[in-house]
Amino acid sequence: xxKPGRGPQSERNFLTKIAVGSGFVITWFLGTLAAExxxxxxxxxxxxxxxxxxxxVALVVVVPLTTLVWAGxxxxxxxxxxxxxxxxxxxxxxPAEPEPAAWRPPGPIYDRDDxxxxxxxxxxxxxxxxxxxxxxxxxxxxxxxxxxxxxxxxRIADRDVARVDLRSRSSRTPDDARATAGRILSxxxxxxxxxxxxxxxxxxxxxxxxxxxxxxxxxxLDNVAVPDEIEWLIPxxxxxxxxxxxxxxxxxxxxxxxxxxxxxxxxxxxxxGMREIWHADxxxxxxxxxxxxxxxxxxxxxxxxxxxxxxRRELPRSAPLSTPDPIDALVAVCRGRPRAIKxxxxxxxxxxREAEVLALLASMNTDENNPLVGIWRAVLLRTEDSLxxxxxxxxxxxxxxxxxxxxxxxxxxxxxAHAPDAGSSDALPAPFEELRVRDFVEEVRNRYRLPLEIRWxxxxxxxxxxxxxxxxxxxxxxxxxxxxxxxRANQLDVRSVGARAAAWLHEEEPTLRPLFSxxxxxxxxxxxxxxxxxxxxxxxxxxxxxxxxxxxxLLKVSAALGELADRAQRxxxxxxxxxxxxxxxxxxxxxxxxxxxxxxxxxxxxxxxTHDLGTELVTRLHVEKALLGLAGGESTRDxxxxxxxxRSLEEIADNKRHPGAGIAMINLxxxxxxxxSPGAALEYLERAEAMARERQDTSCQAQAVExxxxxxxxxxxxxxxxxxxxxxxxxxxxxxxxxxxxxxxxLGAAALVDETVAARLADGTRGAVPLLQESKQLRxxxxxxxxxxxxxRAADGDMGPDKPAYAPK
Numbered sequence: 001x002x003k004p005g006r007g008p009q010s011e012r013n014f015l016t017k018i019a020v021g022s023g024f025v026i027t028w029f030l031g032t033l034a035a036e037x038x039x040x041x042x043x044x045x046x047x048x049x050x051x052x053x054x055x056x057v058a059l060v061v062v063v064p065l066t067t068l069v070w071a072g073x074x075x076x077x078x079x080x081x082x083x084x085x086x087x088x089x090x091x092x093x094x095p096a097e098p099e100p101a102a103w104r105p106p107g108p109i110y111d112r113d114d115x116x117x118x119x120x121x122x123x124x125x126x127x128x129x130x131x132x133x134x135x136x137x138x139x140x141x142x143x144x145x146x147x148x149x150x151x152x153x154x155r156i157a158d159r160d161v162a163r164v165d166l167r168s169r170s171s172r173t174p175d176d177a178r179a180t181a182g183r184i185l186s187x188x189x190x191x192x193x194x195x196x197x198x199x200x201x202x203x204x205x206x207x208x209x210x211x212x213x214x215x216x217x218x219x220x221l222d223n224v225a226v227p228d229e230i231e232w233l234i235p236x237x238x239x240x241x242x243x244x245x246x247x248x249x250x251x252x253x254x255x256x257x258x259x260x261x262x263x264x265x266x267x268x269x270x271x272x273g274m275r276e277i278w279h280a281d282x283x284x285x286x287x288x289x290x291x292x293x294x295x296x297x298x299x300x301x302x303x304x305x306x307x308x309x310x311x312r313r314e315l316p317r318s319a320p321l322s323t324p325d326p327i328d329a330l331v332a333v334c335r336g337r338p339r340a341i342k343x344x345x346x347x348x349x350x351x352x353r354e355a356e357v358l359a360l361l362a363s364m365n366t367d368e369n370n371p372l373v374g375i376w377r378a379v380l381l382r383t384e385d386s387l388x389x390x391x392x393x394x395x396x397x398x399x400x401x402x403x404x405x406x407x408x409x410x411x412x413x414x415x416x417a418h419a420p421d422a423g424s425s426d427a428l429p430a431p432f433e434e435l436r437v438r439d440f441v442e443e444v445r446n447r448y449r450l451p452l453e454i455r456w457x458x459x460x461x462x463x464x465x466x467x468x469x470x471x472x473x474x475x476x477x478x479x480x481x482x483x484x485x486x487x488r489a490n491q492l493d494v495r496s497v498g499a500r501a502a503a504w505l506h507e508e509e510p511t512l513r514p515l516f517s518x519x520x521x522x523x524x525x526x527x528x529x530x531x532x533x534x535x536x537x538x539x540x541x542x543x544x545x546x547x548x549x550x551x552x553x554l555l556k557v558s559a560a561l562g563e564l565a566d567r568a569q570r571x572x573x574x575x576x577x578x579x580x581x582x583x584x585x586x587x588x589x590x591x592x593x594x595x596x597x598x599x600x601x602x603x604x605x606x607x608x609x610t611h612d613l614g615t616e617l618v619t620r621l622h623v624e625k626a627l628l629g630l631a632g633g634e635s636t637r638d639x640x641x642x643x644x645x646x647r648s649l650e651e652i653a654d655n656k657r658h659p660g661a662g663i664a665m666i667n668l669x670x671x672x673x674x675x676x677s678p679g680a681a682l683e684y685l686e687r688a689e690a691m692a693r694e695r696q697d698t699s700c701q702a703q704a705v706e707x708x709x710x711x712x713x714x715x716x717x718x719x720x721x722x723x724x725x726x727x728x729x730x731x732x733x734x735x736x737x738x739x740x741x742x743x744x745x746x747l748g749a750a751a752l753v754d755e756t757v758a759a760r761l762a763d764g765t766r767g768a769v770p771l772l773q774e775s776k777q778l779r780x781x782x783x784x785x786x787x788x789x790x791x792x793r794a795a796d797g798d799m800g801p802d803k804p805a806y807a808p809k
Contacts (some may be wrong), residue, residue: 010797015062016401063210066761100162100187101445108280111273119146119248119264128237132256133266136337136372136453139761140222145252147218160217167223169405170514171455174225177201177232178552179510184208186223186506191781195552195588200783201232207780209236209661212245224251227258234259268336271328276328277338281345282353317549333371334359339453340372344441373774376457383438390419390431395440396466397473398450399713400456402520403511405447410480417476429780442782459607467523475529478515482540485512489540492547493699498734505544509553512537516560518567531568534561535576542580546587547699549738549782555584572613579620586628588783619648623667646671650738653684662691662700669707678711685711702730702739709746717754721747721761737778745788746774753796768795 107114115131119142123129124353131143144163150156164184168174175183178196185192188211193204212219224230230249237247238259249255256263269277278284329427334340348356364378384392397414398404407415410427413427428436432448435441441448459466485508516534521527545554562577578600585594598621605617626645649671652664665688672681685708692701709723709742724746731739748771751758758768772795776788 018157036565075339092775096459100164103147103161103163105148105158106141109141109145110276112138112142113144115142115264116145116264119143120149122262122264123246123248124149126259126262126264127243128234128242128259129249130263131248131250132253132257132263134268135252135337135370137266139250139252139266141338142264143220143222143248147248150218152486156217160215161220162212162216163220163222164223165222166229167405167444167449168225168405168514169511170517171402171404171452172517172519173514174229175510178316178492179513180229181208181232183510185781188212188215192548192550192780193552193781194549194783197783198232200781205236206580206780208233208316208721209240209245217244218246218248220248220250222250224249224255226252227255230255231258236807237360240688242808269333269337269338274331274334274336274338274341275327278331278345279342280344282348326354329361333376334703335371337370338370338588339626340375343372343375343379343439343711346396347383354355370453370456372453373456376454380454380457383710385412387438388431388434390415391434393418393469394431394460395435395450396659397469398435398441399455400466400470401473401477402517403477403514404449405444405511407447407451409484410477411448413476413480414473417472421549464632467526470523471529473527474520474526478530478533478537481508481512481515482536484508485537485540491542492543493610493697495696495698495730498736500735502735509541509544512541513553513557516557516564518560518563521564521567524567527564529562529566531570531573534564535573538577538580542583546583547738547778549587551584551587554587555581556776558584571604572617575601576613576620579617579624582624586624591628594624594628598628619652622648643801653687656691660695662688662704665691666703669704669711673707678714681711682708693800698730698734699739702727702734702736705730706739706743706746708742709731712752713746715748717757718760721750721757724750725745738782741775741778744771744778745791748772748775748788748795749791752791 002558034714078464119129119131123146124623129143129146131139133139147156147161151158151161164187166175166180166183178193178201181201182192185204187207188208190204190207190211193200221230232246249258256265314464327636329343330341334344334512336587344357344360348360348382360375360378363381364374370514384395387395394415397418398406401414409617411432412429415431419431436448440454441450485505488501488504488508491497492505494501498557515537521530538557541557542554545551545557558577558580562574562581565573565577578597582594585591585597601617601621603622603678605614605621622645646668650670652658653661653668655661658664659691665684669681669684669688672678672684685704689704689708691705692698705723706727709720709727713720724743728743728747731737731743747761748768751761751768751771761768761771768791772788772792774794776785779785779788
């Protein structure tokens with residue numbers, strides 16, 4: 001650290017002093033010289049004799065003194081700079097969700113002309129084509145070729161095609177309907193469905209079709225494993241009478257009957273097609289013979305004669321019958337799976353390829369259900385010894401972890417757990433790079449996955465994990481995700497980074513959910529090593545799910561954590577999971593189920609002194625019971641739990657060092673609002689806002705300001721509107737769409753009942769309509785939008801709102 005008076009700022013001040021002093025000397029010299037000259041001339045005239053003495057004084061005294069004062073002021077300002085004005089609040093834009101990747105023309109396809117033509121015919125006839133077949137027979141290639149055929153025929157443009165890869169990030173199970181719907185709608189910047197009920201999923205399908213109809217001509221859903229992933233959206237297409245956007249689905253045989261009359265079954269590739277792939281990938285296809293020089297002279301002949309005379313391309317001849325052709329044996333073993341023969345072509349690169357193929361076939365187990373797995377098992381036996389020890393360990397670790405589609409940082413965490421000096425997150429670690437160049441892993445949109453067939457080849461189709469590697473790799477991966485999700489959840493309320501943290505959680509939540517699958521933790525040592533980190537992830541996800549009103553995700557993660565906690569004999573974590581399940585049931589209106597979960601919490605909450613979560617469980621128990629009472633129409637004055645809740649909240653609110661003090665004040669304010677005591681509510685809400693400003697907790701500040709608007713709406717609607725506008729901007733800055741939707745609903749309702757508010761919010765008395773429409777769009781994935789629908793009908797003149805404009809929802 002530099003000494004005082006010796007830094008760059010002191011040097012600038014010293015140079016300023018020299019410049020000001022030099023300016024003063026020059027000014028004094030010029031002033032004196034001018035005074036002498038003018039004074040000599042002034043004595044020659046009567047006017048000059050009168051004014052000369054004053055001019056002389058002005059030039060000799062006043063001007064230098066003025067210059068000196070000015071220089072002193074400037075010097076003082078440089079030495080005492082005024083503090084900079086605070087910058088205006090940053091306008092943080094919500095980071096865009098990942099859009100569907102631009103369409104790329106697919107590679108060559110062999111001997112599938114009939115299937116491609118059938119897919120095109122089916123699509124044009126019904127508007128939906130379901131391309132299905134056994135795993136790895138090439139359904140994706142046929143679907144892509146059919147779409148490319150439409151592009152080549154100029155029926156559609158390549159920019160009008162949206163392709164969505166539905167492979168799950170779980171290494172075992174496909175996504176359920178709600179998770180799949182969320183992934184697809186997020187791709188098109190639509191609100192995810194809050195749960196998996198038929199009504200909510202039907203609404204999601206309708207919204208998806210509407211947004212696609214405005215932007216795209218074809219939606220291609222690739223790698224669909226089970227009907228449950230797509231059944232929710234099918235009615236929106238089958239009821240549209242073959243209108244664009246068309247729907248192309250590629251997946252396994254199980255989805256064939258999803259759309260009767262639209263299925264295109266794909267059989268294993270023919271022997272000729274498999275041989276063509278082999279010759280193309282091994283570059284053994286003979287070149288076209290050169291045309292003879294006399295070819296140009298035959299133009300006068302009819303076309304059929306020229307065709308007869310044109311040299312024919314000869315396919316490579318099979319070996320004599322007495323010598324078995326190893327390529328024929330390879331084609332038979334691959335059983336029509338194009339990727340199987342491609343894998344062999346990549347791995348047999350020596351000068352004697354046929355001998356390599358024979359050696360590979362000799363090491364194969366032909367009893368595999370999936371021939372591609374057998375091929376890869378033989379490839380691993382042949383090549384694994386050539387891998388470095390670190391790369392071999394990483395390959396087996398990738399086969400036993402719960403998730404796939406890993407980021408660079410997650411890969412680095414795995415490598416570091418086994419070999420700390422192998423690399424960093426700035427670049428792909430050397431062991432992983434070794435696997436990548438050998439085609440053991442594939443890259444999909446900046447994520448890396450171990451293909452399922454290689455995973456099965458390593459672990460066996462029973463998927464029995466390598467325990468030793470799992471005990472190192474799984475805890476390292478879970479700990480990595482726990483550190484990152486907790487950090488991002490803490491950033492959600494920070495104005496400068498909140499929107500980006502929300503976007504990160506949107507993208508990563510599908511990766512975090514599979515970590516809670518109980519089947520990955522059959523080994524007790526692995527379970528004990530990860531249970532606390534899983535609890536950290538569940539806590540961060542709870543905050544995210546409640547904020548986004550995603551009750552389905554909260555329920556499933558909490559249920560899985562509860563099961564794992566029971567197996568690990570962590571009763572306090574099991575009770576905490578039950579409390580979170582009660583929250584999820586309350587969010588979807590299942591009061592009986594919520595009360596059942598709270599009964600499980602009560603027993604553990606009574607043993608509050610036996611573990612660290614005791615106080616939290618007691619508070620959660622009281623708060624949830626009170627919220628259940630409010631949801632059932634129970635008065636806050638009459639409810640049995642409300643006095644206990646109030647005391648608990650007041651204790652927290654009075655402790656300024658408590659991290660939940662601000663939220664406690666907000667809840668106390670909300671309770672006073674429910675009791676119709678806006679004055680008392682404002683007192684708590686203003687304290688909560690002040691504390692949130694001090695802590696830079698933008699979410700807490702926004703909630704406090706929003707509720708202040710509700711408290712003021714009965715006495716000063718215009719002031720309430722100002723609070724809601726401020727809260728809306730705060731929610732927008734941190735990407736909290738549900739809070740922003742509530743504020744828009746408040747503003748739209750206020751515009752309905754007060755024309756001056758409507759004129760203030762928009763130039764006209766119908767300013768409520770765009771506000772309410774935007775609010776409904778932001779909450780489109782929620783199961784209950786009845787109130788905003790009621791306000792919209794009132795804005796259209798169908799009816800008047802039964803509820804006051806400030807009614808919170």
